[in-house]
Amino acid sequence: MSLKQKIAVVDDDLEMGRVVKDLLTEEGYEVAQYSSAAEALAKIKTDVPHVLITDHKMKDIDGLMLLKKIQLDYPDVITLMMTGFGSIETAIEAMKLGAYHYITKPFKNEELILLVKRAIEKSTLKNENKILKLELNKSFSVESITGKSPAMASVFELIKLVAGAPANVLITGESGSGKEVIARAIHNSGERKKKPFIPINCTAIPENLLESELFGHVKGSFTGATNDKKGLFEEANNGTLFLDEIGDLSLPLQAKLLRVIQDKQIRPVGGNQIKQVDVRIIAATHRDLKIMVKDGKFREDLFYRLNVIPVRVPALRERIEDIPLLVERFIQKFASYGHSKVKSISAEALQVLMAHSWPGNVRELENVVERAMVLSRSETIEKSAVLDSALAEAKQSVEQLYADRPTLEKLEERYIKMVMSEVNQKKDEAAKVLGVSRRTLYRKERLYGLISADAQEPDDELTEKI
Template identity: 75%
Template sequence: MVGRLKIAVVDDDLEMGRVVSDLLSEEGYQVAQYQSAAEALVKFKTDLPQILITDHRMKDIDGLMFLRKVHTDYPSVVSIMMTAFGSIETAIEAMKAGAYHYIVKPFKNEELSLQVKRAGEKVCLKQENTFLKKELNKSFTLDSIIGKSPAISSVFELIKIVSGATANVLISGESGSGKELVARALHNAGPRKNKSFVPINCTALPEHLLESELFGHVKGSFTGAVTDKKGLFEEAHGGTLFLDEIGDMSLQLQAKLLRVLQDRQIRPVGGNHLKDVDVRIVAASHRDLKILAKDGKFREDLFYRLNVVPIRVPPLRERPEDIPLLVEFFIKKFAARNNSKVIGVTPEAMGLLMAHPWPGNVRELENVIERAIVLSAGTLIEKYVILGSALEEAQSNIEQLQADRPTLEKLEERYIKLVMGEVEHKKEEAARILGVSRRTLYRKERLYGMVSAETPEPLED
């Protein structure tokens, strides 16, 4: 990296400039020496350095004025101020002018070398951040959804098309694939972005509390209702209400929700008066609501009311080309949070990440990268650290199969996903392990939102 760094040394003292230039050249840097700020500014138009070392007191242009000019016109340049008049005031002025650091003459060679090395590290960091921003700008412009694969790009395009409408949207996709991010992107890209985005997980509350949470209640309507309470429909008035995992909502509450969608009015629990609401509904489920409706577990009329615009979020295994971008993003996010030196992964580690089926989707990848950053001592995440994290994740998945006392249906869903992940989604092998036909496995996958509704059904068992 040293050999690729270009340094400009600007000092009207020819001998001092030569001393600095020779020292840095011997250390492998590409050094250009200038005797005036004016000469340097002309040259910078065609040959911009990455690091600038400039004197404070110069005849043509004052060093601080020169620094301000460079900082304004070329913010990527990292500057170091040299001065024979060291003081706190000089340091403060230099920093205000845009200097990364300053050094007092006469100085020891080791001191200058250390400051230039640190400036070089800052250059590298700036370059990495610039690259990341460019990559992210190319790959996503909608909140925190990251990717440039055809699978996720089609989701971006659909969001852009429907964000300005008021029609209800139904988002399908596996757990951890980013359904709420899509819902937020829809809200933030549309005319309701200045109003509230209100999310609720329909599995998080029992039925009677969920009804109160959605529609509100009046004082005394049930034990514990000591005051009137506004519901989430009112909280989201003018904005968007995101109903996550709506497939787990009871049939009785589904009927009340359908009435609200039809009439655009709510009745608080225990109340006698209707209230008008203006809310865009975005619902989501990892299960196939159409199959649930056929089985009598979800109201068909509500399904069609919600499914005006369907959006399917692809699982991570269907867009492996997005994994390097996601890894880069998560490294930046968690390295800063954990005060880590990690800046990337080794090719072997990336190969392992690309090959993993990611049954837990983006959420699983995020967890693996965060743990790997915490466990890595160097600047690159090694393969063995990733392998350890992935194994821990698999063990955690096994423990989670029964940790929260799931229903038989939920347990079946988790076990199918676990097996599919272990066999890298090879249908015949998974069906053999599960003891079912390929057609039965397909139907289960559709039920639990593991495949698109458009995926053709196997012709034979």
């Protein structure tokens, strides 16, 4: 048993306190004995225990008052109450105040030892969860996002400016560019960071189930609704709801989402009860919503409600200087899994990666690095492993183009991205391959969010082929 596991015993009956102290010391715990609540409170300021065991009836401050004070000032301390036989009401009151458990006098040594062991296990688990939460927040903080390029520096600055504001945020950028990472960084940098961050991909859930997923439903409201269910808005109350691929939301659901944003109220599917919600919305899309508004595919009023603070995530080809940092991070990440001995990448291999156009952005780069680490036989990723991985990635992209039976619109988007990659983003050549004018190519790229909405159209063409 580790001596770092500290226990405080508080009892004005010195003999009883000594018995408990000796018993637990023999079990390997570091035990401090206090003869009053006042003494315990004074000493705990500089020596906080993992577990505190207190008697109920004491001369100065009784055990219940001590428990209340400990729970208020030291919420991570697990508390146990010792109470006389027959004082069940006191025991229940102690647990209402936050005590882990109670034990009645006289007690068997084995009973106390088992109870303390469980309390220590709870303390350990509580601390591990706390550390894990801190690490999770750290992993999605602004400082943890990899990038030193000017394009990313402006994003970092914007995150810091908007994090504390309650306004809705619209994040735009190509698929795989890291929009959710940015959304989490905004959440974890603001006042809502201790509250839930609930992500949902609007394309991943069937249309007929999405309303129920967002707003919840009541039992019997539709076939399969065997129980009441909370919606994600209610789950995210006082926190942040991240709506990924908001551009794929149907017009009827757009209207309902607008109503929720305006009224801050939800009504579960099939229910009559109105529920108040306080949710910050961060939406993301790879599409150009302005074009979709013009085409009648996205509500203009909803667009302005979401686009209070616009954040554009640059494509990887716009921040090539960040690739070495990203590669280093991915190598460390996959090496920590213990499945690869790779520790570095050669200069030649890195040059190959920096010359690639990365239509799949950071996600594609991560996949290539992982595959190259699997193929590498030494501690360094060589050029051949990168080339093999890049070819495999390209082949996989073509296969995926048809694998999931995409819509015609989605297929067109993917095909344009693939052609642009093959011609190294040269629009004249891409337009020829696609059989359209440069003006049409620009319009298509804006529609699918492949370029900024502010990109200038070519003015040297008066006609279009489609």
